Amino acid sequence: MExxxxxxxxxxxxxxxxxxxxxxxxxxxxxxxxxxxxxEEAKEKGFVTYASAEELLRNENVNTVILTVPNHLHxxxxxxxxxxxxxxxxxxxxxxxxxxxxxxxxxxxxxxxLFTAHQNRRWDKDMLTVKxxxxxxLIGNVFTxxxxxxxxxxxxxxxxxxxxxxxxxxxxxxxxxxxxxxFIMPEAKIKSLYADIKNVxxxxxxxxxxxxxxLSNGITAQIELSTYILDYQPRWLVxxxxxxxxxxxxxxxxxxxxxxxxxDKLPSNIVETVAGPTRQFAPVPPGGIIxxxxxxxxxxxxxxxxNVCGVLNGTEPLKVKISEVRRVLTVMEAAVKSAETGISIAxxx
Amino acid sequence: MExxxxxxxxxxxxxxxxxxxxxxxxxxxxxxxxxxxxxEEAKEKGFVTYASAEELLRNENVNTVILTVPNHLHxxxxxxxxxxxxxxxxxxxxxxxxxxxxxxxxxxxxxxxLFTAHQNRRWDKDMLTVKxxxxxxLIGNVFTxxxxxxxxxxxxxxxxxxxxxxxxxxxxxxxxxxxxxxFIMPEAKIKSLYADIKNVxxxxxxxxxxxxxxLSNGITAQIELSTYILDYQPRWLVxxxxxxxxxxxxxxxxxxxxxxxxxDKLPSNIVETVAGPTRQFAPVPPGGIIxxxxxxxxxxxxxxxxNVCGVLNGTEPLKVKISEVRRVLTVMEAAVKSAETGISIAxxx
Numbered sequence: 001m002e003x004x005x006x007x008x009x010x011x012x013x014x015x016x017x018x019x020x021x022x023x024x025x026x027x028x029x030x031x032x033x034x035x036x037x038x039x040e041e042a043k044e045k046g047f048v049t050y051a052s053a054e055e056l057l058r059n060e061n062v063n064t065v066i067l068t069v070p071n072h073l074h075x076x077x078x079x080x081x082x083x084x085x086x087x088x089x090x091x092x093x094x095x096x097x098x099x100x101x102x103x104x105x106x107x108x109x110x111x112x113x114l115f116t117a118h119q120n121r122r123w124d125k126d127m128l129t130v131k132x133x134x135x136x137x138l139i140g141n142v143f144t145x146x147x148x149x150x151x152x153x154x155x156x157x158x159x160x161x162x163x164x165x166x167x168x169x170x171x172x173x174x175x176x177x178x179x180x181x182x183f184i185m186p187e188a189k190i191k192s193l194y195a196d197i198k199n200v201x202x203x204x205x206x207x208x209x210x211x212x213x214x215l216s217n218g219i220t221a222q223i224e225l226s227t228y229i230l231d232y233q234p235r236w237l238v239x240x241x242x243x244x245x246x247x248x249x250x251x252x253x254x255x256x257x258x259x260x261x262x263x264d265k266l267p268s269n270i271v272e273t274v275a276g277p278t279r280q281f282a283p284v285p286p287g288g289i290i291x292x293x294x295x296x297x298x299x300x301x302x303x304x305x306x307n308v309c310g311v312l313n314g315t316e317p318l319k320v321k322i323s324e325v326r327r328v329l330t331v332m333e334a335a336v337k338s339a340e341t342g343i344s345i346a347x348x349x
Numbered sequence: 350m351e352x353x354x355x356x357x358x359x360x361x362x363x364x365x366x367x368x369x370x371x372x373x374x375x376x377x378x379x380x381x382x383x384x385x386x387x388x389e390e391a392k393e394k395g396f397v398t399y400a401s402a403e404e405l406l407r408n409e410n411v412n413t414v415i416l417t418v419p420n421h422l423h424x425x426x427x428x429x430x431x432x433x434x435x436x437x438x439x440x441x442x443x444x445x446x447x448x449x450x451x452x453x454x455x456x457x458x459x460x461x462x463l464f465t466a467h468q469n470r471r472w473d474k475d476m477l478t479v480k481x482x483x484x485x486x487l488i489g490n491v492f493t494x495x496x497x498x499x500x501x502x503x504x505x506x507x508x509x510x511x512x513x514x515x516x517x518x519x520x521x522x523x524x525x526x527x528x529x530x531x532f533i534m535p536e537a538k539i540k541s542l543y544a545d546i547k548n549v550x551x552x553x554x555x556x557x558x559x560x561x562x563x564l565s566n567g568i569t570a571q572i573e574l575s576t577y578i579l580d581y582q583p584r585w586l587v588x589x590x591x592x593x594x595x596x597x598x599x600x601x602x603x604x605x606x607x608x609x610x611x612x613d614k615l616p617s618n619i620v621e622t623v624a625g626p627t628r629q630f631a632p633v634p635p636g637g638i639i640x641x642x643x644x645x646x647x648x649x650x651x652x653x654x655x656n657v658c659g660v661l662n663g664t665e666p667l668k669v670k671i672s673e674v675r676r677v678l679t680v681m682e683a684a685v686k687s688a689e690t691g692i693s694i695a696x697x698x
Contacts, residue, residue: 196563
């Protein structure tokens with residue numbers, strides 16, 4: 001069996017799937033949108049089009065849908081699609097709440113259709129490089145993992161600006177960044193979580209957040225996102241007791257740093273730095289820190305659709321499980337609660 | 350009246366005051382240490398020396414002492430000195446606990462002598478530059494202040510390795526870094542605090558900490574210190590709704606970043622970055638971010654001793670007040686409690 005995809009919503013991400021899903025061997029069977037100008041665009045591209053999801057769902061050639069409507073419509077559309085007997089792939093965030101997700105999963109189970117979410121950033125090379133460095137023990141016992149995403153673009157766009165449509169950066173990127181941390185360390189439980197969420201440039205929706213998670217493996221994970229920090233800090237900083245991993249950006253520029261052979265002990269005298277006396281924070285002697293290239297990882301995003309196809313054919317297990325998606329939403333809800341109350345949340349014992 | 354200083358403890362910082370206090374017009378009248386080899390060193394430099402604090406305190410020419418003994422001895426020595434009628438300057442941390450500090454202050458009040466702490470990092474140019482940027486409103490409404498101190502030197506030295514002597518990085522640098530944040534924003538109350546403290550390379554004492562403080566002015570302050578992160582991140586990151594301040598190091602290398610004239614709105618289409626589709630985190634068009642030099646600040650550490658002298662002569666108010674020192678120790682105790690329990694602490698309402 002092959003995926004014959006119906007795209008529900010032909011906005012930014014709908015168009016993206018229309019061009020990219022075929023790279024994974026997916027046939028785009030039909031497209032719908034409630035905006036006529038978008039339907040015209042889709043027609044020009046040669047797609048079979050509909051003016052509503054209901055009409056698209058009646059197309060018997062479509063066996064799977066991708067939900068690329070604004071976030072607040074995922075739940076309603078998933079239930080409609082499941083009732084129509086279509087497998088359901090939703091864009092992220094899968095739902096606005098754990099309660100919504102449960103209703104969606106329930107509908108899919110009853111209809112006997114597949115349900116998954118397009119957590120495409122599980123295929124990001126920067127994150128996979130962090131995972132590899134930790135799994136291959138390249139910097140010893142890790143104590144801190146910091147996942148940072150800064151932009152100078154500032155203001156958001158379209159429905160992302162409005163709360164009722166599921167806008168804001170926590171829904172847009174929080175769901176990716178939390179998912180990545182849990183994907184890197186799937187066995188770790190979150191013992192304690194503390195979050196800060198701010199509206200820096202936007203009155204209605206969040207555009208800054210920081211989430212600190214103390215994990216059962218002894219590692220503290222930090223996630224920070226801002227749409228308005230103009231000198232971007234590294235995408236990843238991972239500190240271990242045998243070195244440091246820095247990945248600067250999506251392109252995986254960065255290094256692994258280790259202690260060099262010359263760093264046996266501190267200088268015996270206090271060093272007068274420009275800012276006063278210190279030994280601990282005096283410059284490391286030349287050769288004391290050595291930088292090496294990051295390990296190479298391979299990744300192909302089209303595996304997402306190939307996996308869905310494999311699951312439908314019974315040849316492989318699902319990669320993006322709804323239990324994982326639920327866990328991410330649970331963390332997100334805890335972060336919102338912590339930010340609102342100023343109190344840390346005990347999450348997973 | 351002039352300061353005639355007795356230096357109690359001729360280790361690293363004792364020697365530092367012996368060479369530096371005279372730059373502020375202070376006369377170093379006597380030095381004591383319990384180690385004979387240090388006394389020999391001090392004699393060679395021409396100082397009047399004693400083998401114990403008790404003997405030094407009997408020298409009537411000494412009117413003020415600086416306590417440069419290991420941290421666990423500050424309390425005992427301060428009380429001895431006060432009883433001997435000497436003004437007391439203690440190295441930082443002033444005390445190992447708020448309770449100790451109260452005993453020290455009480456002794457000084459009863460003896461009618463001055464009591465202050467050598468919080469020398471109130472004169473650090475990097476911190477004063479942050480303070481100036483905020484006070485002069487150079488980046489609009491500030492939402493985050495991050496104070497970071499990384500070292501590749503790893504292991505600590507001498508008594509800093511042992512808990513019983515008041516070792517560990519929280520006592521050594523936590524007291525500076527917390528003091529600086531409270532000095533930058535003296536009016537702000539700490540509503541909520543969450544901390545992580547780790548032993549990365551050292552079994553007995555802490556060598557990593559992160560403290561998050563949500564302040565009543567809406568700013569979240571973060572302090573992070575590590576003796577073993579090998580690619581040092583900026584000493585300061587300050588984010589505002591009109592720009593970003595980055596100060597990389599003690600030497601004040603860094604910039605202020607503002608939005609350029611070309612950045613009116615986001616690119617109208619989703620941008621395919623190497624790591625997937627995004628608009629918000631797509632590269633900013635050329636000219637979208639402009640960097641300017643940091644403002645210049647002047648600072649002279651010798652003001653510390655000149656201020657003490659001015660206070661003794663009744664011509665100026667004390668710069669490092671014990672009420673401020675107590676607040677820092679209170680925050681430190683809260684941080685330790687938060688780190689131990691995994692629970693945030695509500696501090697100042």
